[in-house]
Amino acid sequence: MTAYIVRRLLVSVLVLFASSVAVFSMIHLAPGDPVEMLTFESGQITDLDAIRERLGLNDPLPVQYFRFATRALRGDLGHSIRSNRPVTEEFFSRLPNTLKLAVASLILAIIVGMLAGIASAVWANSLIDYVVMFSSVFGISMPVFWLGLMLMLLFSLRLGWLPVSGFSTWKHMILPTITLSTISMASIARLMRSSLLEVLQEDYIRTAKAKGLAYWSVLFRHALRNSLIPVVTVAGLQLGMLLGGAVLTEMVFAIPGVGRLVVDAILTRDFPLVQGSVLFLATGFVLVNLLVDLSYFYLDPRIQYT
Protein backbone atom coordinates (compact mmCIF):
# COMPACT_ATOMS: atom_id res chain seq x y z
CA MET A 1 0.00 0.00 0.00
CA THR A 2 2.71 2.50 1.02
CA ALA A 3 4.91 1.40 -1.86
CA TYR A 4 2.00 1.92 -4.21
CA ILE A 5 1.36 5.44 -2.93
CA VAL A 6 5.02 6.33 -3.17
CA ARG A 7 5.19 5.06 -6.75
CA ARG A 8 2.04 6.89 -7.72
CA LEU A 9 3.44 10.10 -6.22
CA LEU A 10 6.66 9.68 -8.21
CA VAL A 11 4.71 9.14 -11.43
CA SER A 12 2.62 12.22 -10.61
CA VAL A 13 5.74 14.33 -10.18
CA LEU A 14 7.03 13.04 -13.54
CA VAL A 15 3.73 13.85 -15.21
CA LEU A 16 3.80 17.37 -13.77
CA PHE A 17 7.38 17.86 -14.94
CA ALA A 18 6.51 16.68 -18.44
CA SER A 19 3.47 18.90 -18.62
CA SER A 20 5.39 21.93 -17.42
CA VAL A 21 7.98 21.35 -20.18
CA ALA A 22 5.18 20.89 -22.72
CA VAL A 23 3.35 24.06 -21.68
CA PHE A 24 6.59 25.99 -21.55
CA SER A 25 7.66 25.03 -25.05
CA MET A 26 4.18 25.43 -26.54
CA ILE A 27 3.68 28.93 -25.25
CA HIS A 28 7.20 30.02 -26.20
CA LEU A 29 7.14 28.52 -29.68
CA ALA A 30 3.87 30.30 -30.38
CA PRO A 31 4.00 33.30 -32.65
CA GLY A 32 3.39 36.58 -30.84
CA ASP A 33 5.55 38.62 -28.53
CA PRO A 34 4.18 39.74 -25.14
CA VAL A 35 6.42 42.79 -25.01
CA GLU A 36 5.31 44.02 -28.42
CA MET A 37 1.66 43.49 -27.47
CA LEU A 38 2.15 45.37 -24.23
CA THR A 39 3.78 48.42 -25.79
CA PHE A 40 1.42 48.34 -28.75
CA GLU A 41 -1.52 48.60 -26.39
CA SER A 42 -0.09 51.28 -24.14
CA GLY A 43 1.00 53.28 -27.17
CA GLN A 44 4.40 54.05 -25.70
CA ILE A 45 7.49 53.69 -27.82
CA THR A 46 10.18 52.26 -25.63
CA ASP A 47 13.27 50.18 -26.05
CA LEU A 48 11.70 46.75 -26.60
CA ASP A 49 15.00 44.95 -26.30
CA ALA A 50 15.67 46.43 -22.90
CA ILE A 51 12.34 45.13 -21.61
CA ARG A 52 12.99 41.69 -23.12
CA GLU A 53 16.43 41.66 -21.53
CA ARG A 54 14.95 42.60 -18.16
CA LEU A 55 12.34 39.83 -18.41
CA GLY A 56 14.99 37.37 -19.56
CA LEU A 57 13.17 36.63 -22.82
CA ASN A 58 16.39 36.89 -24.84
CA ASP A 59 18.03 33.89 -23.19
CA PRO A 60 17.97 30.46 -24.84
CA LEU A 61 14.81 28.46 -24.06
CA PRO A 62 16.46 25.77 -21.88
CA VAL A 63 18.03 28.50 -19.76
CA GLN A 64 14.63 30.18 -19.42
CA TYR A 65 13.00 26.89 -18.49
CA PHE A 66 15.66 26.11 -15.92
CA ARG A 67 15.18 29.51 -14.35
CA PHE A 68 11.42 29.03 -14.30
CA ALA A 69 11.66 25.53 -12.81
CA THR A 70 14.14 26.35 -10.05
CA ARG A 71 12.08 29.35 -9.01
CA ALA A 72 8.85 27.36 -9.19
CA LEU A 73 10.28 24.76 -6.83
CA ARG A 74 10.83 27.54 -4.34
CA GLY A 75 7.23 28.62 -4.76
CA ASP A 76 7.99 31.65 -6.90
CA LEU A 77 6.23 31.54 -10.25
CA GLY A 78 7.27 35.00 -11.32
CA HIS A 79 5.21 38.07 -12.07
CA SER A 80 2.51 38.59 -14.64
CA ILE A 81 3.92 40.61 -17.52
CA ARG A 82 0.74 42.65 -17.81
CA SER A 83 -0.26 43.46 -14.26
CA ASN A 84 3.19 42.98 -12.72
CA ARG A 85 1.54 41.22 -9.78
CA PRO A 86 2.90 37.84 -8.63
CA VAL A 87 1.38 34.95 -10.60
CA THR A 88 0.54 33.14 -7.39
CA GLU A 89 -1.43 36.13 -6.18
CA GLU A 90 -3.31 36.54 -9.48
CA PHE A 91 -4.17 32.84 -9.57
CA PHE A 92 -5.25 32.45 -5.97
CA SER A 93 -7.34 35.61 -5.99
CA ARG A 94 -9.39 34.05 -8.82
CA LEU A 95 -9.33 30.44 -7.62
CA PRO A 96 -12.04 30.67 -4.91
CA ASN A 97 -14.67 31.68 -7.48
CA THR A 98 -13.85 28.78 -9.79
CA LEU A 99 -13.58 26.31 -6.92
CA LYS A 100 -16.91 27.41 -5.46
CA LEU A 101 -18.52 26.96 -8.84
CA ALA A 102 -16.84 23.60 -9.60
CA VAL A 103 -17.42 22.07 -6.17
CA ALA A 104 -21.05 23.20 -5.99
CA SER A 105 -21.62 21.77 -9.47
CA LEU A 106 -19.93 18.49 -8.61
CA ILE A 107 -22.01 18.08 -5.44
CA LEU A 108 -25.21 18.86 -7.31
CA ALA A 109 -24.21 16.51 -10.14
CA ILE A 110 -23.36 13.65 -7.76
CA ILE A 111 -26.50 13.95 -5.64
CA VAL A 112 -28.99 14.34 -8.47
CA GLY A 113 -27.09 12.06 -10.86
CA MET A 114 -26.80 9.20 -8.37
CA LEU A 115 -30.39 9.45 -7.17
CA ALA A 116 -31.66 9.51 -10.76
CA GLY A 117 -29.40 6.62 -11.74
CA ILE A 118 -30.46 4.50 -8.75
CA ALA A 119 -34.15 5.19 -9.36
CA SER A 120 -33.67 4.36 -13.00
CA ALA A 121 -31.97 1.04 -12.25
CA VAL A 122 -34.38 0.02 -9.49
CA TRP A 123 -37.41 0.67 -11.64
CA ALA A 124 -35.74 -0.36 -14.90
CA ASN A 125 -37.94 -0.07 -18.00
CA SER A 126 -40.53 1.95 -16.14
CA LEU A 127 -41.68 5.47 -16.89
CA ILE A 128 -39.14 6.87 -14.41
CA ASP A 129 -36.37 5.00 -16.20
CA TYR A 130 -37.41 6.38 -19.58
CA VAL A 131 -37.66 9.93 -18.30
CA VAL A 132 -34.24 9.74 -16.63
CA MET A 133 -32.53 8.15 -19.62
CA PHE A 134 -34.18 10.54 -22.05
CA SER A 135 -33.17 13.62 -20.09
CA SER A 136 -29.63 12.35 -19.54
CA VAL A 137 -29.08 11.85 -23.27
CA PHE A 138 -30.15 15.48 -23.65
CA GLY A 139 -27.83 16.39 -20.80
CA ILE A 140 -24.69 14.88 -22.32
CA SER A 141 -25.49 16.50 -25.67
CA MET A 142 -25.92 19.97 -24.21
CA PRO A 143 -23.62 22.78 -25.34
CA VAL A 144 -22.85 24.29 -21.91
CA PHE A 145 -22.57 27.86 -23.13
CA TRP A 146 -25.94 27.74 -24.88
CA LEU A 147 -27.66 26.22 -21.85
CA GLY A 148 -26.24 29.07 -19.76
CA LEU A 149 -27.61 31.66 -22.15
CA MET A 150 -31.02 30.01 -22.27
CA LEU A 151 -31.28 29.78 -18.47
CA MET A 152 -30.25 33.43 -18.29
CA LEU A 153 -32.87 34.37 -20.88
CA LEU A 154 -35.62 32.58 -19.00
CA PHE A 155 -34.85 33.18 -15.32
CA SER A 156 -32.99 36.49 -15.37
CA LEU A 157 -34.25 38.42 -18.37
CA ARG A 158 -37.84 37.19 -18.72
CA LEU A 159 -38.88 36.18 -15.21
CA GLY A 160 -36.44 38.45 -13.41
CA TRP A 161 -35.97 35.97 -10.55
CA LEU A 162 -32.20 35.86 -10.60
CA PRO A 163 -29.39 38.35 -11.34
CA VAL A 164 -27.97 38.32 -14.89
CA SER A 165 -24.25 38.18 -14.22
CA GLY A 166 -21.61 38.80 -11.59
CA PHE A 167 -20.61 36.60 -8.69
CA SER A 168 -21.24 38.16 -5.30
CA THR A 169 -24.28 36.55 -3.63
CA TRP A 170 -25.59 33.00 -3.56
CA LYS A 171 -28.25 34.02 -6.04
CA HIS A 172 -25.51 34.60 -8.60
CA MET A 173 -24.35 31.03 -8.17
CA ILE A 174 -27.59 29.24 -9.00
CA LEU A 175 -27.61 29.48 -12.77
CA PRO A 176 -23.86 28.89 -13.33
CA THR A 177 -23.97 25.87 -11.02
CA ILE A 178 -26.92 24.31 -12.86
CA THR A 179 -25.27 25.08 -16.20
CA LEU A 180 -21.94 23.56 -15.30
CA SER A 181 -23.33 20.48 -13.56
CA THR A 182 -25.66 19.34 -16.36
CA ILE A 183 -23.21 17.23 -18.38
CA SER A 184 -21.64 15.62 -15.30
CA MET A 185 -25.05 14.98 -13.79
CA ALA A 186 -26.19 13.21 -16.94
CA SER A 187 -23.09 11.05 -17.28
CA ILE A 188 -23.15 10.10 -13.59
CA ALA A 189 -26.84 9.10 -13.89
CA ARG A 190 -26.14 6.91 -16.95
CA LEU A 191 -23.15 5.27 -15.35
CA MET A 192 -24.87 4.73 -11.99
CA ARG A 193 -27.76 3.02 -13.76
CA SER A 194 -25.67 0.61 -15.83
CA SER A 195 -23.30 -0.14 -12.98
CA LEU A 196 -26.10 -0.87 -10.51
CA LEU A 197 -28.01 -2.98 -13.03
CA GLU A 198 -24.91 -5.08 -13.57
CA VAL A 199 -24.25 -5.59 -9.87
CA LEU A 200 -27.88 -6.52 -9.24
CA GLN A 201 -27.38 -9.58 -11.46
CA GLU A 202 -24.48 -10.92 -9.41
CA ASP A 203 -24.79 -14.16 -7.48
CA TYR A 204 -24.23 -12.64 -4.06
CA ILE A 205 -27.21 -10.36 -4.56
CA ARG A 206 -29.35 -13.43 -5.22
CA THR A 207 -27.90 -15.01 -2.10
CA ALA A 208 -28.70 -11.95 -0.04
CA LYS A 209 -32.24 -11.94 -1.36
CA ALA A 210 -32.59 -15.68 -0.85
CA LYS A 211 -31.63 -15.49 2.79
CA GLY A 212 -34.57 -13.18 3.28
CA LEU A 213 -33.06 -9.73 3.54
CA ALA A 214 -35.35 -6.85 2.78
CA TYR A 215 -35.09 -5.48 -0.72
CA TRP A 216 -33.90 -2.05 0.37
CA SER A 217 -31.29 -3.54 2.61
CA VAL A 218 -29.94 -5.64 -0.25
CA LEU A 219 -29.92 -2.62 -2.46
CA PHE A 220 -28.21 -0.18 -0.15
CA ARG A 221 -25.95 -2.50 1.86
CA HIS A 222 -24.84 -4.94 -0.82
CA ALA A 223 -25.45 -3.64 -4.30
CA LEU A 224 -24.84 0.09 -4.04
CA ARG A 225 -21.41 -0.14 -2.50
CA ASN A 226 -20.03 -2.27 -5.27
CA SER A 227 -21.64 -0.30 -8.03
CA LEU A 228 -19.98 2.87 -6.77
CA ILE A 229 -16.49 2.16 -8.09
CA PRO A 230 -16.96 3.23 -11.72
CA VAL A 231 -19.08 6.13 -10.50
CA VAL A 232 -16.31 7.38 -8.21
CA THR A 233 -13.77 7.13 -11.03
CA VAL A 234 -15.92 9.22 -13.30
CA ALA A 235 -16.87 11.66 -10.55
CA GLY A 236 -13.15 12.23 -9.94
CA LEU A 237 -12.48 12.77 -13.62
CA GLN A 238 -15.49 15.05 -13.75
CA LEU A 239 -13.87 17.46 -11.30
CA GLY A 240 -11.12 18.00 -13.84
CA MET A 241 -13.71 18.34 -16.58
CA LEU A 242 -15.61 20.82 -14.43
CA LEU A 243 -12.53 22.96 -13.91
CA GLY A 244 -12.18 23.02 -17.68
CA GLY A 245 -15.87 23.48 -18.39
CA ALA A 246 -15.83 26.35 -15.93
CA VAL A 247 -13.99 28.33 -18.61
CA LEU A 248 -17.10 28.44 -20.80
CA THR A 249 -19.48 29.00 -17.88
CA GLU A 250 -17.33 31.84 -16.56
CA MET A 251 -17.44 33.43 -20.01
CA VAL A 252 -21.22 33.25 -20.23
CA PHE A 253 -21.94 34.59 -16.76
CA ALA A 254 -19.02 37.04 -16.58
CA ILE A 255 -17.53 35.39 -13.49
CA PRO A 256 -13.97 36.46 -12.61
CA GLY A 257 -12.52 32.96 -12.30
CA VAL A 258 -9.42 30.99 -13.22
CA GLY A 259 -10.75 29.95 -16.63
CA ARG A 260 -11.09 33.51 -17.86
CA LEU A 261 -7.70 34.28 -16.36
CA VAL A 262 -6.03 31.54 -18.43
CA VAL A 263 -7.86 32.43 -21.66
CA ASP A 264 -6.97 36.11 -21.30
CA ALA A 265 -3.37 35.24 -20.40
CA ILE A 266 -3.03 33.10 -23.53
CA LEU A 267 -4.57 35.74 -25.76
CA THR A 268 -2.16 38.37 -24.42
CA ARG A 269 0.83 35.99 -24.35
CA ASP A 270 1.41 36.57 -20.66
CA PHE A 271 3.91 33.68 -20.41
CA PRO A 272 4.51 33.51 -16.64
CA LEU A 273 0.80 33.72 -15.91
CA VAL A 274 -0.04 30.90 -18.36
CA GLN A 275 2.74 28.64 -17.09
CA GLY A 276 1.88 29.23 -13.47
CA SER A 277 -1.87 28.80 -13.81
CA VAL A 278 -1.62 25.68 -15.95
CA LEU A 279 0.89 24.18 -13.54
CA PHE A 280 -1.47 24.81 -10.61
CA LEU A 281 -4.45 23.38 -12.49
CA ALA A 282 -2.51 20.29 -13.61
CA THR A 283 -1.30 19.71 -10.04
CA GLY A 284 -4.86 19.85 -8.77
CA PHE A 285 -6.03 17.47 -11.46
CA VAL A 286 -3.23 14.95 -10.77
CA LEU A 287 -3.91 15.06 -7.02
CA VAL A 288 -7.62 14.45 -7.53
CA ASN A 289 -6.86 11.45 -9.74
CA LEU A 290 -4.52 10.08 -7.08
CA LEU A 291 -7.19 10.46 -4.38
CA VAL A 292 -9.72 8.74 -6.62
CA ASP A 293 -7.41 5.77 -7.13
CA LEU A 294 -6.77 5.50 -3.41
CA SER A 295 -10.47 5.67 -2.59
CA TYR A 296 -11.00 2.34 -4.42
CA PHE A 297 -9.23 0.72 -1.54
CA TYR A 298 -11.97 1.70 0.85
CA LEU A 299 -14.76 0.94 -1.56
CA ASP A 300 -13.52 -2.46 -2.67
CA PRO A 301 -11.05 -4.24 -0.37
CA ARG A 302 -10.60 -6.94 -3.02
CA ILE A 303 -8.42 -4.56 -5.02
CA GLN A 304 -4.78 -5.34 -4.40
CA TYR A 305 -2.08 -2.75 -4.76
CA THR A 306 1.11 -4.10 -6.20
Add this chain to the structure above:
Amino acid sequence: MATEVSYPSGTRGKSEWSLSTKVYTTERQRVLRQLFRRRTAVLGLCIIVLELLAIVVGPFLMPYDPTNPSMADRFQPPSRKHALGTDELGRDVLTRILHGGRISVTAGIFSVILGMLVGVPLGLAAGYFGGRIGETIMRFIDVLLSFPGILLAILIVGTLGPSMWNAAIAVAAFSVPIFARVVRGATLSVKGNDYVEAARCVGCGDVRIIYRHILPNVLAPIVVLFTLNIGVAIIYASGLNFVGLGGKPPMPEWGLMLSSGRSYLRHEWWVATFPGLAILITVLAMNLLGDGLRDALDPRLRIQRL
Protein backbone atom coordinates in the same frame (compact mmCIF):
# COMPACT_ATOMS: atom_id res chain seq x y z
CA MET B 1 -24.22 -27.17 -44.34
CA ALA B 2 -21.56 -26.57 -41.83
CA THR B 3 -21.59 -27.69 -38.26
CA GLU B 4 -23.01 -25.32 -35.72
CA VAL B 5 -20.25 -23.05 -34.70
CA SER B 6 -20.70 -19.74 -33.08
CA TYR B 7 -17.95 -17.27 -33.68
CA PRO B 8 -17.14 -14.62 -31.14
CA SER B 9 -18.83 -11.39 -32.06
CA GLY B 10 -16.55 -8.91 -33.68
CA THR B 11 -15.04 -11.53 -36.00
CA ARG B 12 -15.19 -9.82 -39.33
CA GLY B 13 -16.70 -11.50 -42.36
CA LYS B 14 -17.51 -14.68 -40.47
CA SER B 15 -20.95 -16.09 -40.39
CA GLU B 16 -22.96 -17.79 -37.72
CA TRP B 17 -25.99 -20.00 -37.30
CA SER B 18 -28.97 -18.29 -35.90
CA LEU B 19 -30.83 -20.99 -34.01
CA SER B 20 -34.13 -19.20 -33.74
CA THR B 21 -34.75 -18.39 -37.38
CA LYS B 22 -32.35 -20.74 -39.17
CA VAL B 23 -31.32 -17.85 -41.36
CA TYR B 24 -27.75 -17.73 -42.54
CA THR B 25 -26.51 -14.27 -41.56
CA THR B 26 -23.28 -12.41 -41.68
CA GLU B 27 -21.95 -10.43 -38.79
CA ARG B 28 -22.73 -7.19 -40.58
CA GLN B 29 -26.38 -8.15 -41.03
CA ARG B 30 -26.65 -9.11 -37.38
CA VAL B 31 -25.25 -5.75 -36.26
CA LEU B 32 -27.52 -3.81 -38.58
CA ARG B 33 -30.57 -5.75 -37.42
CA GLN B 34 -29.64 -5.09 -33.80
CA LEU B 35 -29.16 -1.43 -34.60
CA PHE B 36 -32.46 -0.96 -36.39
CA ARG B 37 -34.30 -2.68 -33.58
CA ARG B 38 -33.47 0.29 -31.37
CA ARG B 39 -35.90 3.10 -31.97
CA THR B 40 -33.68 5.78 -30.45
CA ALA B 41 -30.76 4.80 -32.69
CA VAL B 42 -33.00 4.88 -35.75
CA LEU B 43 -34.25 8.30 -34.67
CA GLY B 44 -30.65 9.52 -34.36
CA LEU B 45 -29.77 8.12 -37.77
CA CYS B 46 -32.83 9.78 -39.37
CA ILE B 47 -31.94 13.16 -37.85
CA ILE B 48 -28.37 12.86 -39.09
CA VAL B 49 -29.43 11.92 -42.63
CA LEU B 50 -32.01 14.73 -42.77
CA GLU B 51 -29.53 17.20 -41.41
CA LEU B 52 -26.78 16.23 -43.84
CA LEU B 53 -29.31 16.58 -46.64
CA ALA B 54 -30.33 20.01 -45.32
CA ILE B 55 -26.82 21.40 -45.03
CA VAL B 56 -25.76 20.02 -48.43
CA VAL B 57 -28.85 21.03 -50.42
CA GLY B 58 -30.37 23.73 -48.17
CA PRO B 59 -27.99 26.64 -48.90
CA PHE B 60 -28.85 26.39 -52.62
CA LEU B 61 -32.56 26.70 -51.90
CA MET B 62 -32.34 29.73 -49.64
CA PRO B 63 -32.72 33.09 -51.40
CA TYR B 64 -30.49 34.89 -48.84
CA ASP B 65 -26.75 35.39 -48.51
CA PRO B 66 -25.11 34.10 -45.29
CA THR B 67 -22.59 36.93 -44.90
CA ASN B 68 -23.80 40.01 -46.81
CA PRO B 69 -25.41 42.54 -44.45
CA SER B 70 -28.79 43.98 -45.37
CA MET B 71 -29.42 46.67 -42.82
CA ALA B 72 -33.06 47.24 -43.78
CA ASP B 73 -33.95 43.76 -42.45
CA ARG B 74 -32.24 44.05 -39.04
CA PHE B 75 -33.72 42.00 -36.18
CA GLN B 76 -36.79 40.68 -37.97
CA PRO B 77 -38.53 38.25 -35.61
CA PRO B 78 -39.27 34.77 -36.97
CA SER B 79 -41.89 35.14 -39.70
CA ARG B 80 -42.97 33.47 -42.93
CA LYS B 81 -40.30 35.39 -44.82
CA HIS B 82 -37.52 34.62 -42.34
CA ALA B 83 -38.39 31.36 -40.62
CA LEU B 84 -35.87 31.88 -37.79
CA GLY B 85 -35.66 35.68 -37.96
CA THR B 86 -32.71 37.86 -38.91
CA ASP B 87 -29.65 38.95 -36.95
CA GLU B 88 -28.07 42.31 -36.10
CA LEU B 89 -26.90 42.78 -39.70
CA GLY B 90 -30.18 41.72 -41.28
CA ARG B 91 -28.94 38.30 -42.37
CA ASP B 92 -31.37 35.38 -42.39
CA VAL B 93 -30.63 33.16 -39.39
CA LEU B 94 -31.81 29.93 -41.04
CA THR B 95 -29.56 30.52 -44.06
CA ARG B 96 -26.62 31.12 -41.75
CA ILE B 97 -27.38 28.00 -39.71
CA LEU B 98 -27.46 25.87 -42.87
CA HIS B 99 -24.16 27.30 -44.11
CA GLY B 100 -22.73 27.07 -40.60
CA GLY B 101 -23.71 23.41 -40.44
CA ARG B 102 -21.27 22.69 -43.25
CA ILE B 103 -18.52 24.34 -41.24
CA SER B 104 -19.35 22.92 -37.81
CA VAL B 105 -20.06 19.37 -38.95
CA THR B 106 -16.96 19.29 -41.17
CA ALA B 107 -14.86 20.64 -38.31
CA GLY B 108 -16.25 17.98 -35.96
CA ILE B 109 -15.63 15.10 -38.36
CA PHE B 110 -12.21 16.43 -39.34
CA SER B 111 -11.11 16.71 -35.74
CA VAL B 112 -12.24 13.20 -34.79
CA ILE B 113 -10.55 11.69 -37.87
CA LEU B 114 -7.38 13.49 -36.86
CA GLY B 115 -7.66 12.24 -33.28
CA MET B 116 -8.33 8.72 -34.56
CA LEU B 117 -5.37 8.75 -36.96
CA VAL B 118 -3.05 9.58 -34.06
CA GLY B 119 -4.76 7.73 -31.23
CA VAL B 120 -5.49 4.38 -32.87
CA PRO B 121 -1.89 3.59 -33.98
CA LEU B 122 -0.66 4.65 -30.52
CA GLY B 123 -3.16 2.34 -28.85
CA LEU B 124 -2.37 -0.55 -31.22
CA ALA B 125 1.38 -0.17 -30.64
CA ALA B 126 1.01 0.20 -26.88
CA GLY B 127 -1.21 -2.87 -26.66
CA TYR B 128 0.64 -5.07 -29.13
CA PHE B 129 4.25 -4.42 -28.18
CA GLY B 130 3.74 -3.75 -24.49
CA GLY B 131 6.97 -3.51 -22.53
CA ARG B 132 8.96 -0.33 -22.72
CA ILE B 133 7.24 1.00 -25.86
CA GLY B 134 3.82 0.45 -24.34
CA GLU B 135 4.83 2.07 -21.06
CA THR B 136 6.27 5.13 -22.80
CA ILE B 137 3.18 5.58 -24.93
CA MET B 138 0.83 5.24 -21.99
CA ARG B 139 2.82 7.75 -19.91
CA PHE B 140 2.51 10.18 -22.84
CA ILE B 141 -1.23 9.52 -22.87
CA ASP B 142 -1.33 10.13 -19.12
CA VAL B 143 0.29 13.52 -19.61
CA LEU B 144 -2.34 14.37 -22.24
CA LEU B 145 -5.03 13.24 -19.82
CA SER B 146 -3.50 15.20 -16.95
CA PHE B 147 -4.82 18.40 -18.51
CA PRO B 148 -8.48 19.15 -18.41
CA GLY B 149 -9.42 18.73 -22.11
CA ILE B 150 -10.65 22.21 -22.81
CA LEU B 151 -7.56 23.73 -21.20
CA LEU B 152 -5.34 21.66 -23.49
CA ALA B 153 -7.42 22.79 -26.45
CA ILE B 154 -7.12 26.43 -25.40
CA LEU B 155 -3.34 26.06 -25.04
CA ILE B 156 -3.07 24.55 -28.51
CA VAL B 157 -5.17 27.27 -30.07
CA GLY B 158 -3.05 29.79 -28.18
CA THR B 159 0.05 28.24 -29.74
CA LEU B 160 -1.24 27.88 -33.29
CA GLY B 161 -3.23 31.12 -33.28
CA PRO B 162 -7.02 31.39 -33.29
CA SER B 163 -8.74 30.04 -36.42
CA MET B 164 -11.51 27.61 -37.17
CA TRP B 165 -9.17 24.79 -38.31
CA ASN B 166 -6.82 25.29 -35.39
CA ALA B 167 -9.80 24.98 -33.06
CA ALA B 168 -10.61 21.64 -34.73
CA ILE B 169 -6.99 20.48 -34.38
CA ALA B 170 -7.04 21.46 -30.72
CA VAL B 171 -10.20 19.46 -30.14
CA ALA B 172 -8.55 16.46 -31.83
CA ALA B 173 -5.88 16.57 -29.13
CA PHE B 174 -8.27 15.38 -26.51
CA SER B 175 -9.82 12.60 -28.48
CA VAL B 176 -6.32 11.13 -29.00
CA PRO B 177 -5.96 9.76 -25.46
CA ILE B 178 -9.51 8.37 -25.50
CA PHE B 179 -8.88 6.44 -28.72
CA ALA B 180 -5.46 5.29 -27.54
CA ARG B 181 -6.73 3.97 -24.21
CA VAL B 182 -9.70 2.08 -25.55
CA VAL B 183 -7.80 0.61 -28.53
CA ARG B 184 -4.96 -0.47 -26.26
CA GLY B 185 -7.40 -2.29 -24.00
CA ALA B 186 -9.09 -4.01 -26.94
CA THR B 187 -5.72 -4.94 -28.47
CA LEU B 188 -4.56 -6.51 -25.22
CA SER B 189 -7.59 -8.79 -25.18
CA VAL B 190 -7.34 -9.70 -28.90
CA LYS B 191 -3.59 -10.30 -28.80
CA GLY B 192 -3.94 -13.50 -26.78
CA ASN B 193 -6.16 -15.21 -29.38
CA ASP B 194 -4.94 -18.33 -31.17
CA TYR B 195 -5.22 -16.85 -34.63
CA VAL B 196 -2.66 -14.22 -33.72
CA GLU B 197 -0.30 -16.94 -32.57
CA ALA B 198 -1.04 -18.89 -35.77
CA ALA B 199 -0.30 -15.87 -37.93
CA ARG B 200 3.00 -15.44 -36.16
CA CYS B 201 3.83 -19.13 -36.68
CA VAL B 202 3.38 -18.89 -40.43
CA GLY B 203 5.80 -16.02 -40.45
CA CYS B 204 3.72 -12.86 -40.53
CA GLY B 205 5.55 -9.72 -39.49
CA ASP B 206 4.35 -7.45 -36.68
CA VAL B 207 2.95 -4.85 -39.04
CA ARG B 208 0.96 -7.43 -41.00
CA ILE B 209 -0.40 -9.03 -37.84
CA ILE B 210 -1.48 -5.67 -36.47
CA TYR B 211 -3.03 -4.54 -39.72
CA ARG B 212 -4.68 -7.79 -40.86
CA HIS B 213 -5.47 -9.58 -37.63
CA ILE B 214 -5.69 -7.12 -34.75
CA LEU B 215 -7.13 -4.01 -36.36
CA PRO B 216 -10.23 -5.73 -37.86
CA ASN B 217 -11.03 -7.13 -34.44
CA VAL B 218 -10.78 -3.86 -32.58
CA LEU B 219 -12.87 -1.99 -35.16
CA ALA B 220 -16.06 -2.17 -33.07
CA PRO B 221 -14.88 0.14 -30.27
CA ILE B 222 -13.28 2.44 -32.84
CA VAL B 223 -16.57 2.83 -34.73
CA VAL B 224 -18.47 3.55 -31.51
CA LEU B 225 -15.91 6.04 -30.22
CA PHE B 226 -15.86 7.73 -33.60
CA THR B 227 -19.61 8.35 -33.56
CA LEU B 228 -19.74 9.44 -29.93
CA ASN B 229 -16.74 11.73 -30.29
CA ILE B 230 -18.09 13.64 -33.28
CA GLY B 231 -20.80 15.03 -31.02
CA VAL B 232 -18.28 15.97 -28.32
CA ALA B 233 -15.98 17.53 -30.91
CA ILE B 234 -18.78 19.67 -32.36
CA ILE B 235 -19.61 20.97 -28.87
CA TYR B 236 -16.02 21.80 -27.98
CA ALA B 237 -15.09 23.25 -31.37
CA SER B 238 -18.08 25.58 -31.27
CA GLY B 239 -17.22 26.35 -27.64
CA LEU B 240 -13.76 27.50 -28.70
CA ASN B 241 -15.32 29.60 -31.43
CA PHE B 242 -17.70 30.99 -28.80
CA VAL B 243 -14.93 32.25 -26.49
CA GLY B 244 -13.08 33.84 -29.41
CA LEU B 245 -10.45 31.14 -29.97
CA GLY B 246 -11.72 30.20 -33.43
CA GLY B 247 -12.93 31.73 -36.66
CA LYS B 248 -13.67 35.40 -37.23
CA PRO B 249 -17.15 37.02 -37.25
CA PRO B 250 -18.61 37.06 -40.75
CA MET B 251 -18.17 33.28 -40.79
CA PRO B 252 -21.53 31.61 -40.04
CA GLU B 253 -20.07 29.10 -37.57
CA TRP B 254 -22.61 28.04 -34.91
CA GLY B 255 -20.49 28.98 -31.88
CA LEU B 256 -19.63 32.35 -33.41
CA MET B 257 -23.29 33.06 -34.18
CA LEU B 258 -24.09 32.31 -30.53
CA SER B 259 -21.40 34.62 -29.24
CA SER B 260 -22.50 37.56 -31.38
CA GLY B 261 -26.16 36.84 -30.64
CA ARG B 262 -25.72 36.85 -26.87
CA SER B 263 -25.53 40.65 -26.80
CA TYR B 264 -29.11 40.82 -28.10
CA LEU B 265 -30.49 38.12 -25.82
CA ARG B 266 -32.91 40.38 -23.98
CA HIS B 267 -35.02 41.49 -26.93
CA GLU B 268 -33.85 39.58 -30.02
CA TRP B 269 -33.71 36.15 -28.41
CA TRP B 270 -33.86 34.23 -31.71
CA VAL B 271 -30.37 35.31 -32.84
CA ALA B 272 -28.63 33.27 -30.12
CA THR B 273 -31.26 30.59 -29.53
CA PHE B 274 -31.42 28.81 -32.88
CA PRO B 275 -27.69 28.23 -33.56
CA GLY B 276 -27.42 26.60 -30.11
CA LEU B 277 -30.47 24.49 -30.82
CA ALA B 278 -28.76 23.32 -34.02
CA ILE B 279 -25.71 22.21 -32.00
CA LEU B 280 -27.91 20.43 -29.45
CA ILE B 281 -29.91 18.53 -32.10
CA THR B 282 -26.79 17.48 -34.03
CA VAL B 283 -24.96 16.23 -30.96
CA LEU B 284 -28.07 14.53 -29.61
CA ALA B 285 -28.50 12.61 -32.88
CA MET B 286 -24.84 11.55 -32.83
CA ASN B 287 -25.14 10.34 -29.24
CA LEU B 288 -28.34 8.39 -29.93
CA LEU B 289 -26.70 6.67 -32.90
CA GLY B 290 -23.48 6.08 -30.96
CA ASP B 291 -25.29 4.47 -28.01
CA GLY B 292 -27.23 2.26 -30.41
CA LEU B 293 -24.08 1.22 -32.24
CA ARG B 294 -22.37 0.39 -28.98
CA ASP B 295 -25.22 -1.84 -27.86
CA ALA B 296 -25.47 -3.48 -31.28
CA LEU B 297 -21.78 -4.08 -31.90
CA ASP B 298 -20.99 -5.53 -28.54
CA PRO B 299 -23.14 -5.29 -25.47
CA ARG B 300 -20.18 -6.16 -23.30
CA LEU B 301 -18.20 -3.30 -24.68
CA ARG B 302 -17.83 -0.77 -21.95
CA ILE B 303 -16.59 2.44 -23.42
CA GLN B 304 -16.40 5.17 -20.89
CA ARG B 305 -17.45 8.51 -22.10
CA LEU B 306 -15.46 11.35 -20.71
